[in-house]
Amino acid sequence: MVNADRIARFPTSVKKGERYSIEVRRNPRYQTCGVTEGGEGVVSSAAPPTAKVVCEDLKIDPLALPTLPVVLGSISGLSASGLHLQLLSNDGEVLETSIVPSTAKSFAFERAPTVSAGGSVNGYVVVGQQPVGQACEVLGHVGDLPETTLQVVCHRVSTAAGFNLETTSIAVTVEEGEEPAPQIVWGSVVGANAPVTFYVEHNDAAVAWAGARQARTTTSGFIWFGLKAANYNRSPSPGTYKDTIKVYACYDTSCKSQVPGSPKQIQVEYTIRRETPPTPLSVSQRAVAFTQAPGHSRLSHNISVTPPSGSDGDWIAETDAHWLNVFTDTANGVLSLNASPAGLSTGMHYATVTLSSPGHPDNVSVPVKVGLFVSTATPASELASGTGASKTSPYYMQRVADPLRPWLYVPKDKQVLAVNVYSGQTERTLTFDNPVWQVLPSDDGQRLYVYDSQYTTHVFDGERLELINRYKCNRLDASNSTGEYDGFPLMLQVRVENTAYLVQSNCHGTMFLEPDTGRLAGMMNGLMGIDRYAVSRAGDVGYHLLSRWSGIRIGHRLAFRKTASGEVYVLTASDYIQWPSTQGLSDLAVVLSGDELCGASTGSTIITCVDGLSLKYTIPHFSIEPDALVYDVEASDADVIYGAIYWGNSGMAKIKRLDRRATAPAWTDVATVMAGPYVKPGEMRLSSDGLRLVFDQLMLSTP
Structure with missing residues (x-):
């Protein structure tokens, strides 16, 4: 198995004068490969035979946004003429027949089948x-x-008498996080005097499932089986596992009458290899928001810096703006930023701080974006009319703060408003053809992602709010066979080895996507039933919580990784975290370091913060009156936590604050405000500079 561009060597030797033939037995996902040079020949004494294999992506233009999918796939192992592929409707009608030449490595049908209301395709492909x-x-x-997973696999049919398998042993090695492809062992029966059926038995140290599929002739077929995924919490640990698959070729269902040579065994050896990638130069956050306005000033901030592994620990930082000073403390891993707004005009000013490690052989630079908002106007106390929190939209349509600017993004049906939290006015309005489901600014403030009800992601430039790209996922219906998350829409940003990815669900399970293009980078398997996610500011630590019938929520701390071939995956970095029993969990926030998770629990009317590896309460949680509801929790990049508590009968809401940097952290009251007759998660949001709290229409200054 080859999982990346490299030189591969076959373990089996060939002698001088022997003929050899090299073919692609299995194409990688979303690619088609073929031997372009040296595919067959005779071994000479001059040099070992070499061959060249070239792979190409199977693509669908994301900007085309097709109404109907294109049916296409890859072909491997074909060496003879006569193959006919047929596209059939669900009723068995032949929609199109493709006569495939012996040299083909892929196929496509020009005619597109119909699509159900749920988004699934009404059709299938068979060998005619x-x-x-x-x-x-x-x-x-x-x-x-439209993700191309169709593969046509071919093999020569044995002419030996009785029941035969092409091999009786298979060894597979994968990297941790790699999704092993289904394995195929071809079998054939020669000289049968009646129809033959294959039956399969297996043990399960490595094999997750196994089965047999007959070809259209009763004299051949294949055994195929899947290996346990080497990712998430369902996976086996790195190591080597051995299983036995027993295959029967029978004339009857009880298998009392078997074909000569039956049963046969396939020995499976499955090795999961753990790679330890080097730690890159990394920072605790990618964007910092500064402000100079009447009564509001934030002009300094510290960022934690982790030097790359294999370096001497030294790193440097440079700024491209005269108004921003940087100071480095490499011994303690601290980057200090100080802004000097004197002489600057009102409005937004931007700077980039570039960190690097010159002594490291790779010396990859890491940018940190800094935004400075300068204003001479007295901040408003309320948002302009029509920019408050929606009272009817679902929880995932929350308002979100821009990490670089004093903006709050407000989803409103088919619009997104960019509202200034100092003036209260709408700076920009984005309009869409379909209702907006979710809004997500990137962690560095350079992009804004908008996900709509037609499963289209719109990518905007973060500063100009101009459309850069859009891509679409044709969602499967609720009965999809992936068994993955199929509930509320989800969109988060994570980082793996300093590269940003979107985590997006409600398409084909939960996926890692390249943010600007929508290209699939990996699957986030095993997350069925998730109803809350949260990610640290650095994007390298995540949390998820699952609902249980008892009202208890359990979850994991998550680590995001990438294989050598570039496939992104997730591993659980903790045992189960059991959240306190509650009737509802309305909001989550991750503290700056990523090591602690805070949640607003409506049923128990508490805000709880626990460390990410156990049930240990790391700071005091508070409980309030029985008729109160806790709806919001926010965490600033200065390690301050805010919570909002609502009393339904009175229409009042109390805002509390906790400074995690204090010697003895304790909750204190910030303000009591009139919330009105109805409140929902997302009412309270904290500006990225940590100076403004927005509650529905009301805007407050933080202590």
Whole structure:
């Protein structure tokens, strides 16, 4: 198995004068590969034979946003003519037949099948005619498109008498986090005097499932099986596992009458290899917001810096703006930023601080964006009319703060408003063809992602709010076979080795995407039933919580990783965290370091902060009157936490504050405000400079 661009060597030697042939047995996901040079020949004494394999991406233009999917896939192992592929409707009608040449490495149908109201495709692909001397089968199903997972695999049919398998042993090695492809062992029966059925048994140290599929002739077929995924909490740990698959070729369902040579065994050896990638130069946050306004000033901030592994620990920082000074403390890993607004005009000013480690062989630079808002106007106490929190939208349509600017993004049906938390006025309005589901600014403030009800992601430049790109996912219906999350829409940003990825659900499970293009970078498997996520400011630590019938929520701390081939995956970095029993969990926040998780629990009417590895309460949690509800919790980049508590009968809301930097952290009252007759999660938001709290229409200054 080859999982990246490299030189690969076969373990089996060949002698001088022997003929050899090299073919691609299995294409990687979303690619088609072929031998372009040295695919066959005779071994000479001059040099070992070499071959060249070239792979190409199977692409669908994301900007085209097709109404109907294109049915296409890859072909491997085909060496003979005569293969016919057919596109059938769910009713069995032949929509199109493709006659495939022996040299083909991929296929496509020009005619598109219909799509159900839920988004699944009404059709499938079958082998209509087998090639001469070979048996082929289609893996995957059309409903998985537009991600191209269809594969046609072919193999030569044995002519030996009785029941035969092409091999009796398979060894597979994967890197931790890599999704192992289904394994196939071809079998054939020669000289059968009646129809034959294959039956399979297996143990399960490594094998997750196994089965047999007959080709259209009763004399051939294949055994295929899946190995346990080497990611998330369902995975086996790194190591080597051995299983045995027993295969029967039978004339009857009780398998009392078997074909000569039956049963046969396949020995499976499965190795999961753990790679320890080097730690890159990293920072605790990618954007810092400064402000100079009447009664409000934030002009300094410290960022934690982790030097790359393999370095001497030294790093440097440089700024491109005259008004921003930087100071480095490499011994303690602290970058200090200080802004000097004197002489600057009113409005937004931007700077980039570039960190690097010159003594490291890779010396990859890391940018930190800094925004400075200068204003001479007295801050308003309320938002302009029509910019408050929606009283009817679901929780995932919360208002969110821009990490670089004094803006609050407010989703309003088919619009997104960028509202200034000092003036209260709308700076920009973005309008869409469909209702907006979720708004997400990138952690460095350079992008804004908007996800709408038609599963389209719109990518905007963060400063100008101009459209850069858009891409769409054709969602499967609720009965999709992936078994993954199919509930509320989800969009988060994480970072793996300093590269940003979107985590997005409600398409084909939960996926890692390249943010600007929507290209699939990996699957976030095993997260069925998740109803809350949270990610640290650095994007390298995440949390999820799952609902249970008892009202208790359990979850994990998550670590985001990447394989050598670039596939992003997630591992659980903790045992189960059991959240206190509650009737509802309305909001989550991760503290600056990423090591603690805070949640607003409506049923128990508390705000609880626990460390990310156990149930240890790291700071005091508070409980309030029985008829109160806790709806919001916010964490600033200065390690201050705010919580909002609402009394439904009185219409009043109390805002509390806790400074985690204090010697003895304790909750203190900030303000009591009139919330009105109805309140929902997302009412209270904290500006990115930590100086302004917005509660519905009301704007407050923080202590």
